Amino acid sequence: MIEVPTMSSPAAPATVPAPATLTPAPTTLTHRGRPVRPWAVLVVLMLPVLLISVDNTVLSFALPSITAALGASGSELLWIVDAYPLVLAGLLVPMGSLGDRVGRKRLLMIGATGFAVVSLLAAWSTSPAMLIAARAALGLFGATLMPSTLSLIRNVFLDRAQRRLAIAIWASGFAGGAALGPIVGGALLTHFWWGSVFLLNVPVLLVLLPLAAALVPESKDPAPGPLDPWSSVLALATMLPLVYAIIATGEHGLTATTVGSALVGLVAGWAFVRRQRRLPVPMLDVRLFANPVFSGAVSANLLSVLGFSGLLVIVSQLLQLAAGLSPMAAGVVLLPGLVGSVAAGLLAVRLVRHVRPGTLIGSSFLLAAVGYGVLTLVGDVPTPTSVAVAFLVMGVGVGLAETLTNDQITTAVPPEKAGAASAISETAYELGTTLGVAVLGSVLNATYRARLTVPETLTGDQAHAAAETLGGATRVAGDLDPAVADSLLESARLAFDAGAQHASAVGAVVAVLAAAVSFVTLRRATAL
Numbered sequence: 001m002i003e004v005p006t007m008s009s010p011a012a013p014a015t016v017p018a019p020a021t022l023t024p025a026p027t028t029l030t031h032r033g034r035p036v037r038p039w040a041v042l043v044v045l046m047l048p049v050l051l052i053s054v055d056n057t058v059l060s061f062a063l064p065s066i067t068a069a070l071g072a073s074g075s076e077l078l079w080i081v082d083a084y085p086l087v088l089a090g091l092l093v094p095m096g097s098l099g100d101r102v103g104r105k106r107l108l109m110i111g112a113t114g115f116a117v118v119s120l121l122a123a124w125s126t127s128p129a130m131l132i133a134a135r136a137a138l139g140l141f142g143a144t145l146m147p148s149t150l151s152l153i154r155n156v157f158l159d160r161a162q163r164r165l166a167i168a169i170w171a172s173g174f175a176g177g178a179a180l181g182p183i184v185g186g187a188l189l190t191h192f193w194w195g196s197v198f199l200l201n202v203p204v205l206l207v208l209l210p211l212a213a214a215l216v217p218e219s220k221d222p223a224p225g226p227l228d229p230w231s232s233v234l235a236l237a238t239m240l241p242l243v244y245a246i247i248a249t250g251e252h253g254l255t256a257t258t259v260g261s262a263l264v265g266l267v268a269g270w271a272f273v274r275r276q277r278r279l280p281v282p283m284l285d286v287r288l289f290a291n292p293v294f295s296g297a298v299s300a301n302l303l304s305v306l307g308f309s310g311l312l313v314i315v316s317q318l319l320q321l322a323a324g325l326s327p328m329a330a331g332v333v334l335l336p337g338l339v340g341s342v343a344a345g346l347l348a349v350r351l352v353r354h355v356r357p358g359t360l361i362g363s364s365f366l367l368a369a370v371g372y373g374v375l376t377l378v379g380d381v382p383t384p385t386s387v388a389v390a391f392l393v394m395g396v397g398v399g400l401a402e403t404l405t406n407d408q409i410t411t412a413v414p415p416e417k418a419g420a421a422s423a424i425s426e427t428a429y430e431l432g433t434t435l436g437v438a439v440l441g442s443v444l445n446a447t448y449r450a451r452l453t454v455p456e457t458l459t460g461d462q463a464h465a466a467a468e469t470l471g472g473a474t475r476v477a478g479d480l481d482p483a484v485a486d487s488l489l490e491s492a493r494l495a496f497d498a499g500a501q502h503a504s505a506v507g508a509v510v511a512v513l514a515a516a517v518s519f520v521t522l523r524r525a526t527a528l
Helices: 040-068 074-100 103-122 126-155 162-191 201-215 229-252 257-280 288-291 292-322 329-353 357-373 385-409 415-451 460-468 470-479 482-521
Strands: none
Touching: 040 074, 040 103, 040 126, 040 162, 040 201, 040 292, 040 329, 040 357, 040 470, 074 103, 074 126, 074 229, 074 329, 074 415, 103 126, 103 201, 103 288, 103 415, 126 162, 162 329, 162 385, 229 257, 229 415, 257 288, 288 292, 292 357, 292 385, 292 470, 329 357, 329 385, 329 460, 357 385, 385 482, 415 482, 460 470, 470 482
16 A cells, blocks of 8 residues: 655554564454454444445435425535535544544444434434434534544554555445445335435444444553644634535625635634644644645545545436436446445555556546546436446546545554544545535536526426425426426426536546646655
8 A cells, every 4th residue: 555655654664674573463452351353343343434424325315305305405405415524524633632532442432322313313304404403413423433443443453464454445435335325225215214314324333332342442542632622613613614605606606605704714724724733732733734645645535535425416316306217226327336436445455566656546536537527428318327337437436546545644643643643534535525515516506507497487486496406396397287397397407417517527627636636746655
């Protein structure tokens, strides 16, 4: 995998083999008087990884049902999707530091319990606002889960080669969960109401809690820094206004409110970085980003997710509402791409032995750009085959990049700081998800409203609902005369497809940008 020559872990220098006494066998760790079994621990820790990734993709397929049941507007749908990764991204670094302090296993257990309880509330939400609030609460508890998993892996696998493979499996778990999401979600939505996609979390967490108690050892930083609530506040104050500005601009254009929100986010971000540089023990060591290889890996990690996650939300709706597929059929169409992402992540471990990491990561983004390009050239309404091919190409490219960038980030720090380092990796992932949905979703909504032709016979309320989302237009059409309904639906489907093509074009630009970043910043990264 990738190695930073100037920041490698002291347990295994990049050029000089470490003495055997400095790389103890995994069995030197004990839990409850017994040797720790790292691979059994990995199986347990994959449960929350799969759970959270399934939760993201399964929700994408539930959006048409949520629109019909709760009457959510286009911007409300974006917030329903974004509330979770936004809060998650804002709290991952604080929770990573908290896990270093109070114990990663303890934080994992607390987070799993809270995640299960809030999942029940989300399942029975009665309004878009209630569901947005529940999703935000899920982000709070999800933030306790993810830093714990990767930092525990970092501390349990003392052998460097085994740890790289474990991290590759961990990274592939995100794509694996995403692959399960459409199938599981399709089956649930075919037989049950939309809230069932949240109830899926509960039995998984009930299995996780006893297994984690029995098999996972506790670990923490022996010399943790102080907690810093102000840094957490500044992190959220940076992202919330910025994401709001992106979503609101797609709905209302540039206004004093959207520009002001963006400025607030930028100022808060500046204050956050300034505070971290001045603290003797910062919550986020921004000095790490002075290393171009490290900062390049984080940037590439974020950009790899941005286009992929945003487009997943869009094409899942496109296949159901424009192409008329059932949730299960739509999930099957996207399955090859998601499985390809898993396979590519595992293949990256072998390919990096023969190709320089910077070259491999940059090329993987160019491959993803080809996939986005396919969706911009498929005509008025994409066929399931064209979507499947495009998503497969994208999935392979993103899967390669994700594994390699995650490995670079997590191996660049000593084990006792694993919580904070893994939080940086996951923050990039979740922030990329948030921005992807906000940016591409806003492009979709703006194009849809601009292209939609509303029949003059519609009432003001009907016209407003139809202009919000394709799901809203479909709901309104059910109350119209057949001729008027057909005219509205045809215009809405073409407008939605035009929005999807424009969003795909933005995704292609992002992928090319990520390739450029990778070729430049990761050219000195080396593989072991």
